[in-house]
Amino acid sequence: MSHESEDRILDVRDIYTYFRTEAGVVKALDGVSFDIRYNESVGVVGESGCGKTVTSRSILQILPKNGEVVDGQILYKGVDLLALTPSEMRTVRGKEIALLFQDPLSALNPVMSIREQMIDVIMLHKFLTEEEAEALAVEMMHAVGIPEADKRIFDYPHQYSGGMRQRILIARALALQPSLLIADEPTTALDVTIQAQVLDIIKRMREEHKLSMMLITHNLGVVAENTDRIHVFYGGRVVESGPTREIFKDPHHPYTIALLESIPSFKKGKGRLATIPGSVPQLIDPPKGCRFHPRCAYVTEMCKKRPPAVKIKTDHYVACHHVDRVIKRDINADYDPNLGYAIDNL
Ligand SMILES: Nc1ncnc2c1ncn2[C@@H]1O[C@H](COP(=O)(O)OP(=O)(O)OP(=O)(O)O)[C@@H](O)[C@H]1O
Ligand code: SF4
Ligand SMILES: [Mg+2]
Structure with a gap:
């Protein structure tokens, strides 16, 4: 949703992405x-x-x-990415904006060593010699906690665990010193304990490299602990945006409230989205007007x-005609104490 400030690295303005089927x-x-x-x-x-x-794919x-972005603007550091040539866009990908996927295995080539896959990308973007690229790759692998990186760089993807592969992808992405990291469910495919380790690495690397991040996740516990602000999507639109703490403590959109309330496992501390009555809208023939209306009380x-998106407080926007009528229950009263503690400390 729109904000007035000029301190934005990414400003997505009114984009429409359609698929022909x-x-x-x-x-x-x-x-x-x-x-x-x-x-x-x-x-x-x-x-x-x-x-x-x-x-994330439109950006x-x-x-x-x-698929095609048929309208809108995607301003990155003030430049509209939709107006760039394919070759300019290739430079932006990786060097400016890095992407981490859910499945680290599919992002790696099984028949190439990690060394080849890392140094190829680094040499292409950073104009380094092979030795310099290898040294940088080892340094980055070491930084993300891969033991004996100077030896393990010669291994192949199948010789690494899922968590280690995601670390490699983080190392490769950050070797190019991007300014923005888009992480699309980066830990969903990993075991819970490994998830926490990978998130810690992302957090540490974000601080060290002064990275901005867009973290896409189903896991509300993960957003609570790892983000400053949240954008809530529904049916191909943003329905509510606000500081993370405020979204959890004082959500205003009926969908956001339903999302937070209807999560039994969230109370158990797992923080995963459960189902809300009704179904997700079909986007070939979506509901007219507010797309949440068939499910809204x-x-x-x-x-x-x-x-329209209405500003209700600094940085807090809600797209609902009846913001004033929506009854806000004390959602946090139901929270698991551990998670509540995490949220209280945001
Ligand atoms: N290649 C495609 N052709 C047609 N429709 C598509 C295509 N890719 C995505 N869509 C549609 O676009 C909509 C948004 O999909 P998207 O993958 O962005 O969802 P998501 O929010 O990432 O979901 P998830 O949480 O499951 O990853 C869906 O209705 C999907 O069916
Ligand atoms: S605009 Fe209407 S249907 Fe949509 S969330 Fe608000 S009250 Fe519900
Ligand atoms: Mg997805």
Whole structure:
């Protein structure tokens, strides 16, 4: 959602991303706007299919062939990425904006050693000699906690565990000194204990490298502990944006409230999204007006018109016609004490 300040590294303005399919046009992103500030960590949350991955792929322009950003602007350090040539965009990818995926194995080539995969990327972007690139690769692997990196660099992806592979990808991404890291469910495929270690590394690297981050996750515990602000997505739009602490303590959009309330496992400290009654909208023929209206307890006739984003406090925006009517229960009263503690300390 729109903000007035000029300290943004990324300013996504009203983007529409559509996919052509045999069944019709899938309007995956329908006027998405949000921003990320320099050195800020921003969480993107929302149910499966709400457009989180499509947003990251739209930013980096790595959409599947049937997909296209048909309108809007994606300002990165003030430059519209949608106006760049493919070769300019190749420089932005990796060197300026790095992407971490959910599945570290699919991001690595199984028949190439880690050394080859790391130094190729580093040499391409940083114009270093092979020896310099290898030294940098080893240094970065060491920094993310890979033991005996100077020897292990000659191994192949299958010789590493899932957590170690994700560390390698973090090392490779950060060797190029990007300014923005987009992490799309970076720890979902990993065991819980390994998840925490990888998140710690991301956090430490973010501080050391002064990285801004967009962290896409289903895990509300992860956003609570790792982000400064949250953008809540629903049905290809941003429905609420605000400081992380405020979103947890004082959510205003009926969807955000439902999201926080309907999570039994969240109380147990797992923090994963559970189901909300009703189903995620079909984006070929989405509900008119507010896309949440078929599932909303506060719906009125007015909701058949699209609600604009309204500023309710500094940095806190809500796209709902009836913000004033929505009853805000004390969601935090239900929280698991451990998680509550984490949230209280944001
Ligand atoms: N190649 C494609 N062709 C058609 N529709 C697509 C394509 N890729 C994505 N979509 C649609 O775009 C919408 C948003 O998908 P997206 O992958 O961004 O969801 P997500 O929020 O990342 O979900 P998840 O949490 O499951 O990763 C979905 O309705 C999806 O079906
Ligand atoms: S605009 Fe209407 S339908 Fe949408 S969330 Fe607000 S009250 Fe519910
Ligand atoms: Mg996704």
